[in-house]
Structure formats: C-alpha cells, structure tokens
Amino acid sequence: MRVDVVSIFPEYLAPLELSLIGKARGLGILELQVHDLRTWTNDVHRTVDDTPYGGGPGMVMRPEPWGRALDQVATPESTLIVPTPAGEPFTQRVAHELADLPHLIFAPGRYEGIDQRVLDHAATRMNVREVSLGDYVLFGGEVAVLVIVEAITRLLPGVLGNADSLVEESHTGGLLEAPMYTKPAVWREQPVPEILRSGDHGRIARWRRAQAVLRTAERRPDLLAAADLDKRDLDVLNE
Numbered sequence: 001m002r003v004d005v006v007s008i009f010p011e012y013l014a015p016l017e018l019s020l021i022g023k024a025r026g027l028g029i030l031e032l033q034v035h036d037l038r039t040w041t042n043d044v045h046r047t048v049d050d051t052p053y054g055g056g057p058g059m060v061m062r063p064e065p066w067g068r069a070l071d072q073v074a075t076p077e078s079t080l081i082v083p084t085p086a087g088e089p090f091t092q093r094v095a096h097e098l099a100d101l102p103h104l105i106f107a108p109g110r111y112e113g114i115d116q117r118v119l120d121h122a123a124t125r126m127n128v129r130e131v132s133l134g135d136y137v138l139f140g141g142e143v144a145v146l147v148i149v150e151a152i153t154r155l156l157p158g159v160l161g162n163a164d165s166l167v168e169e170s171h172t173g174g175l176l177e178a179p180m181y182t183k184p185a186v187w188r189e190q191p192v193p194e195i196l197r198s199g200d201h202g203r204i205a206r207w208r209r210a211q212a213v214l215r216t217a218e219r220r221p222d223l224l225a226a227a228d229l230d231k232r233d234l235d236v237l238n239e
C-alpha cells in the first residue's frame with residue numbers, strides 16, 4: 001500500500017516513522033510520503049487560507065494549493081481521505097475497507113476546513129471519503145491521520161506477528177473485548193478470575209463471551225443492538 005499525506009504541518013506526521021508503522025515500511029508493506037501543502041503555493045507569503053464566503057468566523061483552506069497538490073500526487077486508483085467532524089464514522093469496518101486499497105492520500109484540514117470544491121473536483125477523478133473519528137472538533141486533521149494510518153497498518157498482512165491477535169480484538173463480532181489479565185495471579189490483594197486459570201478452555205471462552213456481552217450492554221448499547229446474540233448471551237443479560 002502507498003500512503004501520501006499533504007499537510008501544512010508535515011512534522012506532525014513524524015510519529016509515522018516509528019514502531020509498527022516503521023516496521024511495515026521497512027518490510028516494504030507500506031510506502032509513506034509526507035508533503036508540505038505550501039510546496040504548491042505560488043505567492044511570496046505561501047498563503048493556504050482565506051476568509052469564508054458568506055461570512056462567519058475563522059478561515060477556510062484555499063482550493064488552488066490543494067488542486068495542484070492532488071494533480072501531482074493522485075492517480076485514478078487513489079482514494080482521498082479527509083478527516084472531518086462532518087464525515088462518516090471511522091470504524092474497524094472502514095479500516096478494513098481502506099486497508100484493501102492500493103493508494104491513500106490524506107488531506108488533513110486546518111482552520112474551519114477545506115474549500116468544498118477541492119473535494120467535489122477530486123471526486124470527478126478519484127474516490128473521496130470524508131471520515132470522522134468522533135463527535136468533537138480538533139485544530140486539524142493531522143492527529144486523525146495518525147490514528148487512521150495506525151488502524152489500517154495493523155491490518156496489513158505481515159505487520160502483526162501473531163495473526164491470532166487480530167481475531168480477539170474489540171469490535172470483532174460486534175462486541176467489546178472481555179477484560180484481560182496477566183501475571184501475577186494476585187496483585188494488591190486482587191486475584192485474577194479463577195476461571196482463567198482453570199485450563200478449561202470451553203468455560204474460559206464462555207466466560208469471556210459473557211463478559212463481552214455484559215461490558216457491551218453497559219458501555220455500548222448501540223453495538224449490542226447490532227450484535228448477533230445467541231440464547232446464552234440473552235440469558236447472561238437477564239441474569
């Protein structure tokens with residue numbers, strides 16, 4: 001997979017050089033390049049924003065620099081990803097969809113956003129997806145790009161050593177993950193649930209499922225409604 005990021009704060013994306021993402025790049029699983037949007041400005045002040053038509057507070061990112069950046073970076077097989085509070089929810093399912101694509105271009109917006117014509121024009125020549133990480137507003141999309149790139153990179157084949165760890169992650173099967181424990185068996189007078197040390201893998205799987213159902217009911221009733229619960233799950237909820 002190839003990833004390009006165009007930003008007015010390219011140094012914000014430096015953490016993408018580290019850890020698993022750095023490993024994925026080292027393995028040739030992921031190609032990543034970060035670009036400075038101001039490369040594509042042509043005025044002496046390298047201007048990237050201006051006041052909004054129709055009035056209102058703040059500034060809007062001008063279309064020209066973005067248009068020239070995408071002219072250079074995009075191909076017809078590119079997908080433009082724009083992190084924005086106004087986007088579709090970014091979920092593990094969306095992460096899987098994006099992980100299958102050949103080329104992602106991230107357009108983290110600053111100020112009040114990017115002139116809409118940039119996205120409309122891009123949509124005539126590539127896929128465009130506006131995605132939201134949550135219902136809050138950041139100063140810019142760079143932090144969201146770090147999150148999205150990490151969520152996608154860990155799904156790329158060869159990145160995670162133990163493929164099984166993907167199976168147990170939250171949001172698989174639509175439920176939250178059960179609580180996890182490791183040594184010591186007792187810590188500050190708190191014992192690990194004895195069932196997990198019983199060696200009875202059938203009971204352990206049932207216990208974990210029950211914990212996942214209860215935790216999801218408590219914290220994310222929206223996910224529970226969408227999950228395919230079996231009779232035992234319903235018994236757990238009605239206990």
Ligand SMILES: COc1cccc(COC(=O)c2cn[nH]c2)c1
Binds near residue numbers: 112144
């Ligand atoms: C492109 O337009 C804008 C406008 C305002 C802020 C941002 C940065 O993204 C977020 O704030 C965000 C992303 N998911 N949840 C919040 C982008």
